[in-house]
Every structure is written in C-alpha cells, then in structure tokens.
Amino acid sequence: MRTFCRQSRVLIVAGKGGVGKTTMVAAIAHLAARTGLSVLVVELEGRTGVASAFGHAVPLGYAGSVLLAAGAEPVDDDGEGGDDPGPSAIRPGTVRARTITPDDALVEYLADHGLKRVSKRLMSSGIIDLVAGAIPGIRDVLVLGKVKQIERSGMADLVLVDAPATGHAMTFLSSARGLLDAARGGPVRTQAAEVVDLLSDPERCQVALVTLPEEMPVNEAIEAAFQLEDKVGVALGPVIVNGCYPEVDGLAVTAAGAVALARVTVGDDLVSSLEAARRFRTTRADLQNEQLERLGNQLPLAQLRVPFLFADAIGPSELDILSDALANGVAALHDPAGASP
Secondary structure (H helix, E strand, O other), rough: HHHOOOOOOEEEEOOOOEEEEOHHHHHHHHHHHHHOEEEEEOOOOOHHHHHHHHOOOOOOOOOOEEOOOOOHHHHHOOOOOOOOOOOOOOOOOOOEEEEEEHHHHHHHHHHHOHHHHHHHHHHHHOOHHHHHHHOOOOHHHHHHHHHHHHHOOOOEEEEEEEEEHHHHHHHHHHHHHHHHHHHOOOOHHHHHHHHHEEEEEEEOEEEEEEOOOOOOHHHHHHHHHHHHHHHOOEEEEEEEEEEEEEOOOOOOOOOOHHHHOOOOOOOOHHHHHHHHHHHHHHHHHHHHHHHHHHHHHHOOOOOOEEEEEOOOOOOHHHHHHHHHHHHHHHHHOOOOOOOOO
C-alpha cells in the first residue's frame, strides 16, 4: 500500500464536476497517512470539502492547516497541531492542507526574486489581471510552479492536488506547454519548462481521474484520459470509480414473489413500494455494470471502485469507509484472488 501511494510525488486528482473528486482527494490523503506517509493537500479553488471530511470547519489558507496529526494526535481548534514543525516539514502520518491562488503564488515568486517590497503594491494595483491578459495561461503556470517548488522541497512524501473540474483542468495542465511554445526566453519560459518537466516525469507526477459509473461522467473520463496523455504528456494512474452501488442478493425475485415465499401478509401499498425499490436497484445495477465494462474496454487503466454512501455529508466516519475501499482496491490490483474489489 505504501509503495502504491508513492508511485509519484505529486498526484493530481481530476474529474467532471459532481463526481466526488474532492472527497476522493481526502480519501487518498487519509489512506496515504495510514501507511505512514506525510501528505500535503493543495486546494486551488477555496473549497472546504477536504477539511470537512477530516472533521474541520476551518477554511484553508495559504499557510495551511493540519487536518490529521501523526498518531491520531489531537489537532488544535485553529487547525494547527500543537507542536507542528511548520510548512517546511510535515511529519510522517500527517495530513496538511493549503490553498494556492495565482495571486499568492505571484507574490511569493516576486519575493523570491528580490521584489518583496513592491510585490504587495503590484498586486493591489491589479497587475496580475494585466499580466494574465497579456500572457494567457500565466495564472495556471504560477500555481503549477508553486506545486513544482513544493515537490522539489521534499516537505511531503505525497502532494495531492485537487484539480479544477475536467474542462478547466485540461487548460490548467496544458498551459505550461503552450507558454513553452510561445515564449522564447526569460523567467516565464523557465518556469513553464520546469512545470512541463514535472508533468512529464511519471515518478514526479501522475493524474488520477475520478468518475461515476454513469454514461456522461464515463464519457468525459475517457476523453480526458486521452487528451491528458496526448496533449499534456502526463502519466495516468488508476481510474477511481466513485459512487458504486453494492450488489444486493435476491433482486431477481419480485416483491410479490418474496411475500409469497415468506408466507406473510403484507399490504398492497408496501408490496408496490418494495417492487419499485427492487426495480430501481436492478436497473441501477444493470446500468452501472454496463458503464464499468465500457470504461474498462475503452480505457485500459486499472479501476479502484468506491461505494456509494447513503449519507448527507462526508465526515471522518465516511472517510474511514472510503479509504478502506481504496485500500481493498489497491490490494486487489496486486493480488486479484486475495482481495475483494
């Protein structure tokens, strides 16, 4: 399991909006921490889903917060572990999360290049909008450049990036190659080249696509996979299929037939409701199996299947279930006969 979680130092999790991508980021982080790895989750759009899954309502900032302390140590109310060593080092078994925005990345980039005194003034003047208009893709390259810097620093064994939804993710990940083709020299080209190097090295970076066992999400995952390989040149890890309904025994028997076999007296309204539920689950199972088979036929990647959870929200209890499902899926990849998918 530990070897699987260390296939690459950066794992970018992408997928169509609504497939549970952020939840899967939290589940992967939880699984990796269980193996003793230090994990940094990078959030790009200011969502709180990852923090909520770990039981925290603290909004993530640029400095970051500890979501899971090593050895299940208590985490302070502000999200920081009591003796946390800071962003330069993350302890094994710890999950830390932070938000990275283009503005923050640019301020830090300017500060690193001797322009700290003027960086805030430049930002307040709207320079980022001017630069973004003049150099398409620069926002994405600034963010990816920061991810590259984090990866090089070695502050975490695994850096998990919660990517934008698939449509924006393609632009996000291909921006560096576009800038590399357009810029002839200077710091912009250097930054773009270093980001392309990161994305092109499977030991440093891979992408995990998340989908649902439904027609439209599967279509988008298949299309995204080929575009990522062809246009971005990034390696793909297993596809995570979220929201898989568990198999239910006995669905071949109608509700009326089950009542007759049980020799009980049941009202017609209840029999009708039970039959509607049976038909729904049967239809859902058939559609799910059809899409899983199609996904496997058209996209030759391993699948990690995660169950649908009948819950209003994802919290620590649900996160345990999801990370266990991922662990079982990983085990099945290495020993198909010895683990349940």
